[in-house]
Amino acid sequence: MVNSIGAYFAMGGYAVYVWPAYGIATAVLGGLALYAWQRYRDSVRSLERLQRQLGPRR
Amino acid sequence: MLSRFANPARFMRISATALPWCAGASAAIIAVGLYLGLIVAPPDYQQGEAVRIMYIHVPAAWMALNAYLFVAVASGVALVWRHPLAEIAARSAAPIGAAFTFVCLATGSLWGRPMWGTWWVWDARLTSVLVLFFLYLGYIALVNGFDDPARGGRAGSILALVGVVNLPIIKFSVDWWNTLHQPASVLRFGKPTIALSMLMPLLVMALGFTLLFVTLLLVRMRTELNERKIRALRLNAMAAPMPTRRRPESAELAPPAALP
Amino acid sequence: MAAFFGLFRRDLRLALRQGGDTGLVLAFFVLTVVLFPFGVGPEPEVLARVAPGILWVAALLAALLSLDRLFLPDYEDGGLDLVALSPLPLELAALAKCAAHWVATGLPLALISPALALVVDLEPRAIATLVASLLIGTPALSLIGGVAAALTLGARRQGVLLSLLVLPLYVPPLVFGASAVEAGALGMEPRVDLLLLSALTLAALPLCPWATAAALRQALE
Numbered sequence: 001m002v003n004s005i006g007a008y009f010a011m012g013g014y015a016v017y018v019w020p021a022y023g024i025a026t027a028v029l030g031g032l033a034l035y036a037w038q039r040y041r042d043s044v045r046s047l048e049r050l051q052r053q054l055g056p057r058r
Numbered sequence: 059m060l061s062r063f064a065n066p067a068r069f070m071r072i073s074a075t076a077l078p079w080c081a082g083a084s085a086a087i088i089a090v091g092l093y094l095g096l097i098v099a100p101p102d103y104q105q106g107e108a109v110r111i112m113y114i115h116v117p118a119a120w121m122a123l124n125a126y127l128f129v130a131v132a133s134g135v136a137l138v139w140r141h142p143l144a145e146i147a148a149r150s151a152a153p154i155g156a157a158f159t160f161v162c163l164a165t166g167s168l169w170g171r172p173m174w175g176t177w178w179v180w181d182a183r184l185t186s187v188l189v190l191f192f193l194y195l196g197y198i199a200l201v202n203g204f205d206d207p208a209r210g211g212r213a214g215s216i217l218a219l220v221g222v223v224n225l226p227i228i229k230f231s232v233d234w235w236n237t238l239h240q241p242a243s244v245l246r247f248g249k250p251t252i253a254l255s256m257l258m259p260l261l262v263m264a265l266g267f268t269l270l271f272v273t274l275l276l277v278r279m280r281t282e283l284n285e286r287k288i289r290a291l292r293l294n295a296m297a298a299p300m301p302t303r304r305r306p307e308s309a310e311l312a313p314p315a316a317l318p
Numbered sequence: 319m320a321a322f323f324g325l326f327r328r329d330l331r332l333a334l335r336q337g338g339d340t341g342l343v344l345a346f347f348v349l350t351v352v353l354f355p356f357g358v359g360p361e362p363e364v365l366a367r368v369a370p371g372i373l374w375v376a377a378l379l380a381a382l383l384s385l386d387r388l389f390l391p392d393y394e395d396g397g398l399d400l401v402a403l404s405p406l407p408l409e410l411a412a413l414a415k416c417a418a419h420w421v422a423t424g425l426p427l428a429l430i431s432p433a434l435a436l437v438v439d440l441e442p443r444a445i446a447t448l449v450a451s452l453l454i455g456t457p458a459l460s461l462i463g464g465v466a467a468a469l470t471l472g473a474r475r476q477g478v479l480l481s482l483l484v485l486p487l488y489v490p491p492l493v494f495g496a497s498a499v500e501a502g503a504l505g506m507e508p509r510v511d512l513l514l515l516s517a518l519t520l521a522a523l524p525l526c527p528w529a530t531a532a533a534l535r536q537a538l539e
Contacts, residue, residue, distance in 0.1 A: 013106070013107075014106060014107045014108040014172055017108055017111065017168045017169065017171060017172050018107060018108060018110050018111055018168075020168060021111045021114055021115070021164070021165040021168040021169065022092075022096075022111075022114060024161065024164045024165065024168075025114045025118070025161045025164075025165060028157050028160055028161050028164075029157060029158075029161065029270065032153070032154065032157045032274065033270075033273075033274060036274050036277045036278050036281070037277060039281050040277050040278075040280060040281040040284075043280075043281045043284035043285050043288065044284060046284075046288055047284050047287060047288055047291075050288055050291050050292070051291070053295075054291060054295055189486045189489055190486075192482070192485050192486045193486045195482060196479075196482045196483040196485070196486065199479055199482055199483075200469060200470065200473070200479060200483060203470070203473040203474055203475065203479050204472065204473055204474065205474065209472070209536070209537070209539075212536040212539070213469045213470070213473075213533065213536065213537070216469060216529060216532055216533050216536065217469055217483065219529075220465060220487070220529055221486070221487075223525075224486070224487055224490075227490050227518070228486060228487075228489055228490055230490075231489055231490035231493040231494065232489070232493070234493060234494070234497070234514075235493040235497065238497055238500075
């Protein structure tokens with residue numbers, strides 16, 4: 001099945017299609033996840049800061 | 059039953075506990091899926107190693123469609139029952155679905171190039187996914203296209219329902235169009251005979267993608283709820299004069315507008 | 319009933335009086351079709367092959383042009399509030415406005431299409447099918463466009479947004495309409511495609527005004 005690492009990465013000649021496909025999927029989904037997580041953390045920080053400023057409320 | 063989850067505070071509590079599990083599970087299952095798809099699964103008899111693209115392309119297609127159905131159902135709930143979280147769920151889910159759709163189109167293009175020699179194949183399924191992509195873009199643009207976000211949410215709900223009703227019609231018309239312009243046998247987008255060794259990675263990746271969708275949905279919904287709370291608090295702070303500020307000439311400020 | 323026709327006639331008179339809508343739509347249609355041979359080359363075989371598609375796409379784009387003015391003027395000057403408050407059901411009002419839009423745009427497009435069919439070398443035996451397909455299909459375009467126009471009322475970039483919304487929804491009428499004309503050009507029977515197109519328009523007749531009215535209501539909230 002897998003003769004050597006080099007042969008594996010060559011993907012039987014289809015490497016230029018297979019790896020970019022997996023790469024795009026990782027980039028798009030990973031990027032979306034990172035962006036969503038970033039915005040979430042910012043919202044949590046802003047909310048905490050605001051609640052501290054306004055004093056103990058809900 | 060739905061009304062038990064209508065409370066945003068309760069949603070925040072439940073999602074706070076659920077989120078780490080969803081995130082961890084999705085990462086683990088996707089890792090397993092990648093291992094199965096890239097290493098364990100055998101190359102295809104006809105397509106060779108290129109068939110491995112299928113392990114991303116097909117689950118992404120499933121997610122693209124299911125995410126849109128989710129948006130439509132959530133929009134329906136928002137319109138009919140005025141469930142407060144439903145609209146937030148719909149607008150949070152749409153960009154995730156659009157991302158899956160894009161991945162499906164890109165991997166489909168990369169899969170089609172070695173198989174049929176062109177970078178884009180106007181095959182029935184890919185074309186339907188392309189139209190679905192435009193449905194997503196339209197929804198996202200509409201929801202964000204108004205100065206009043208509440209207006210955008212309501213318009214988006216109606217559009218999502220219009221879109222989901224049209225989906226079978228569009229799919230039928232694309233199939234019709236495709237059969238008219240292709241000789242019957244030739245261009246069926248390569249589905250190799252599914253052996254178990256190939257079905258497993260597909261199903262595992264599908265499960266992983268679903269959990270990823272749920273994870274990102276919860277994150278985005280929590281973000282949206284936080285941001286609404288921030289806006290509400292800021293508006294309240296403007297109206298009620300704070301102790302460290304000037305005396306109440308600021309009482310002329312309008313009371314906070316009702317928020318969605 | 320009287321209110322329905324009153325609204326229909328008023329809208330039609332407005333559209334025709336300004337002359338803008340009909341003229342613009344027809345001019346765009348003619349321009350687009352005439353430009354195509356410059357783009358694809360004048361060989362009659364090539365043109366004849368793509369003529370059904372060219373004619374239908376051009377008609378579709380032309381019908382798209384005047385959609386954003388379907389509700390916007392009334393929305394901005396308060397006339398839409400009056401219509402919503404009147405005893406005429408909002409669904410019928412929407413239908414009346416879409417009908418007026420069709421008479422001012424889709425109908426002229428269908429009537430002028432034989433002349434343009436000659437420009438792009440469409441098989442003469444397909445011209446009747448072309449006119450029939452446009453007569454049956456353009457009402458669906460007006461009705462579907464009405465939904466999109468109502469949804470985008472007051473949006474920041476209504477024109478672009480409307481086009482984006484309407485694009486996926488216009489694929490079925492385009493496919494059935496163009497394939498009907500193509501069948502006619504090849505000497506085959508266009509009846510199935512025309513029936514499918516009719517089914518589309520007939521389904522749109524009750525459903526689109528319903529969705530349009532819902533969209534108008536939430537726009538007026």
